[in-house]
Amino acid sequence: MDAMDSCKRCGTCCRKGGPSLHAQDHALVEKGLLNRSDLVTLRKGELAFDPIQDQVLPLGNELIKIKGQGKSWVCRFLEPTHSCRIYDCRPVECQALLCWNTEQLEAVYDKDRLTRADLFAPESGLPAIIEEHETKCPYSKVLELAEQAVAGKGNSIKELAALAEYDRSLRALLVQKAGAMISELDLILGRDVLATLPALGLTLVRKDSKTYQVIRSKKQGMGPGRALWKP
Incomplete structure (x- = not known):
C-alpha cells in the first residue's frame, strides 16, 4: 500500500x-x-x-x-x-x-x-405536523424573503418575521403539548428559521411576538454540506 x-x-x-x-x-x-x-x-x-x-x-x-x-x-x-x-x-x-x-x-x-x-411513523402524528410546517413555512419562501430583506424590498421583513414566529410557536407546542425534547427539534422540524438567516446575510433578533430587531450583515460561511477532502 x-x-x-x-x-x-x-x-x-x-x-x-x-x-x-x-x-x-x-x-x-x-x-x-x-x-x-x-x-x-x-x-x-x-x-x-x-x-x-x-x-x-x-x-x-x-x-x-x-x-x-x-x-x-x-x-x-x-x-x-x-x-x-x-x-x-x-x-x-x-x-x-x-x-x-x-x-x-x-x-x-x-x-x-x-x-x-423514514424515521417517524404516521401514528406518531409527527409526519402530519412536519407536512403542515413545510406547507406554511417552506424554506424556499424563507430564502426568497431573506434575499428580498437584504435588498430592502417590500414587506419582506414583516413576512419573514411572521414565518419565524410560526416556526418558533410550533417548536414550543411540540415541547409543551407533545413531549418532544428540545434537542430533537432540529430533526423533527429542521433548524430554527432564525438560526439559518445569518448565512443569508441577515439576523433577526426576537424582542417579542410582534417585534424583531433587524441586522443586515455579510453572509457567513455555508458549512452544512458534507465536504469531500482531496489532498
Missing part, C-alpha cells in the same frame, strides 16, 4: 462536517446507536455545499445529518484525539470516505438518502 493510501487519523474529514444518512443507516437510529438528538434535518431549499459540484446550492430534497459540535459543523462524534466515538457503527458515508480517493463516497453521496418520513 502506498504511504498516502491509508488513514492518518488527522480528523480533517470529520471537521468538514458530519455525514448525511442513507437508507442503510436506518438501523443505527432504530437500535439507538444514533439518537434523534444527534441528528439535524436540512430542509428542501436550504443552502448547502455540494462537494460534487463544488458550490453552495439550494437542496433539491431534504437530508438528515449528524449534528456538529456547538455552533460548528465538526462532527459531534470526533474526539480531541481525532478518534471516532462511533467508529464501529459509523454511517455508510464514513465507511465509504477515503480522503485520498473519494470515488466510493461520490458513488453513494446522493443515493438513497434517509428522510424524516
